[in-house]
Amino acid sequence: MPSVYVKTYGCQMNERDSEAVSAQLVARGHTLAANEQTADVVLLNTCSVRDLAEQKALGKMQSLIGVAKKQKTGQKFGFLGCMAQSRGAELLEQMPGLDLVIGTQKFHRTADHVEALLAGTARRVVDTAEEAGSQNTIREHLVLAETPGTPGEIRPPSVPAQISAFVSIMQGCNQHCTFCIVPSTRGEERSRPIEEIVAEARALVARGVKEITLLGQIVTSYGKRDYPVVNGRGAFVQLIEAVHAIEGLQRLRFTSPHPKGYGADLIEAFARLPKLVENAHLPVQSGSNRLLKLMHRGYTRERYLEIIQQLRTSKPGIGVSTDIIVGFPGETEEDFAETLSLVEAVGFDMAYVFKYSPRRDTPAAALPDQLPDAVIEERHRRLLDVVNAVGIAKFHALVGRTVQILVEGPSRRNAARYEGRTRCNKIVIFDGNERHRGQLLDVRIERVGTFTLYGDPAVVGLDNAPPSVATDPAI
Ligand code: 5AD
Numbered sequence: 001m002p003s004v005y006v007k008t009y010g011c012q013m014n015e016r017d018s019e020a021v022s023a024q025l026v027a028r029g030h031t032l033a034a035n036e037q038t039a040d041v042v043l044l045n046t047c048s049v050r051d052l053a054e055q056k057a058l059g060k061m062q063s064l065i066g067v068a069k070k071q072k073t074g075q076k077f078g079f080l081g082c083m084a085q086s087r088g089a090e091l092l093e094q095m096p097g098l099d100l101v102i103g104t105q106k107f108h109r110t111a112d113h114v115e116a117l118l119a120g121t122a123r124r125v126v127d128t129a130e131e132a133g134s135q136n137t138i139r140e141h142l143v144l145a146e147t148p149g150t151p152g153e154i155r156p157p158s159v160p161a162q163i164s165a166f167v168s169i170m171q172g173c174n175q176h177c178t179f180c181i182v183p184s185t186r187g188e189e190r191s192r193p194i195e196e197i198v199a200e201a202r203a204l205v206a207r208g209v210k211e212i213t214l215l216g217q218i219v220t221s222y223g224k225r226d227y228p229v230v231n232g233r234g235a236f237v238q239l240i241e242a243v244h245a246i247e248g249l250q251r252l253r254f255t256s257p258h259p260k261g262y263g264a265d266l267i268e269a270f271a272r273l274p275k276l277v278e279n280a281h282l283p284v285q286s287g288s289n290r291l292l293k294l295m296h297r298g299y300t301r302e303r304y305l306e307i308i309q310q311l312r313t314s315k316p317g318i319g320v321s322t323d324i325i326v327g328f329p330g331e332t333e334e335d336f337a338e339t340l341s342l343v344e345a346v347g348f349d350m351a352y353v354f355k356y357s358p359r360r361d362t363p364a365a366a367l368p369d370q371l372p373d374a375v376i377e378e379r380h381r382r383l384l385d386v387v388n389a390v391g392i393a394k395f396h397a398l399v400g401r402t403v404q405i406l407v408e409g410p411s412r413r414n415a416a417r418y419e420g421r422t423r424c425n426k427i428v429i430f431d432g433n434e435r436h437r438g439q440l441l442d443v444r445i446e447r448v449g450t451f452t453l454y455g456d457p458a459v460v461g462l463d464n465a466p467p468s469v470a471t472d473p474a475i
Pocket of ligand 1: 283359
């Protein structure tokens with residue numbers, strides 16, 4: 001049977017899509033290759049939120065095609081995902097040797113296209129929008145002819161037994177932040193029904209999954225048009241409650257939310273629902289009201305700080321992380337200083353700092369005053385210094401304390417050890433073994449590595465037990 005290698009460049013959403021595509025290929029009798037060299041078909045699933053992921057994937061593809069040509073391997077190559085969606089047929093034109101381009105609405109057709117290529121019934125395929133014509137001609141379907149109901153077609157995956165799993169709850173985004181390419185690569189918001197999501201989550205838990213992360217581009221907007229507010233609780237909180245009720249589930253997370261989605265109902269849910277971990281991601285993007293407006297973010301610095309305050313009141317010790325963009329067009333030194341002061345004021349546990357990258361057909365790419373790279377680089381470094389200093393101090397504050405981790409398996413950094421995550425999503429490495437996998441374990445933090453904690457199991461074998469009194473759950 002032909003083997004396929006699927007590699008992901010980019011975000012969790014893409015990781016999740018790659019899992020679903022892999023499951024589809026396996027269900028159709030293909031095997032998953034261990035690496036690019038041994039695969040009959042190589043698929044790169046690529047994010048286009050920032051230019052870096054695109055460039056990496058393009059470079060990788062170029063070199064794979066080069067090697068395959070030289071060694072006459074006869075391998076087939078394809079791009080999946082956001083970049084495939086936004087660049088479409090242009091990719092085939094620019095890259096001789098590329099065989100397949102599949103957009104974000106068309107993952108469910110991956111196996112069909114792969115088989116057609118391998119059988120020789122299709123030569124080169126672009127599938128980025130609704131069907132028209134035959135498969136063996138190159139079709140230029142421009143971005144996003146939306147298919148109603150497509151979210152249903154993307155599920156459900158048959159992922160291998162694992163401790164922590166993603167469940168896709170929605171696709172697309174209607175926020176239209178001026179820097180962001182997602183509305184054109186993923187389209188309008190479409191939410192899956194609550195029952196369908198709960199059924200998928202329940203099946204995962206029955207297979208041993210202990211932690212579920214609800215996944216979407218803007219999860220806090222989940223189901224707004226589909227479900228009425230009930231007792232002051234919006235659709236997203238109703239969904240959280242329904243998944244939270246699944247017996248055997250230990251932890252519930254979600255990503256990525258929008259700050260404006262942290263209404264009173266969600267903030268209160270953190271205090272009320274014990275499986276909802278104390279970890280909130282609130283992508284702020286900038287500390288300057290002027291830039292927040294230009295970015296079309298829908299909140300002010302003051303409102304943002306108020307939400308953080310409310311979260312910390314509802315759930316003391318909650319971990320707070322963020323995304324920040326430096327060098328948005330027209331960002332002045334004063335705007336940047338506002339971002340620095342916001343970072344200091346909040347004290348984020350973690351912040352992902354991105355250099356602004358102009359994306360095609362986004363309003364920000366057409367703004368005047370695009371900043372020189374050198375300015376962006378310099379601000380990026382300054383901000384990282386502040387972010388890291390705050391984040392590292394938070395790690396050091398944990399030394400000597402006992403935290404609850406969910407053990408995921410052998411450590412990715414040190415195969416001789418095991419690792420798990422705290423409820424606040426920090427990785428803890430400890431001396432464990434296979435019997436710890438999937439267990440909730442109390443560990444005492446001994447020391448700090450580079451964004452990692454090293455722990456010693458304080459109480460072993462707490463399978464499924466609630467955290468002991470010694471544990472501070474909010475870590
Ligand atoms: N340039 C830089 N960063 C971006 N992001 C989204 N679009 C861009 C862009 N054009 C960042 C935002 C977002 C994260 C997923 O990626 O910070 O929250």
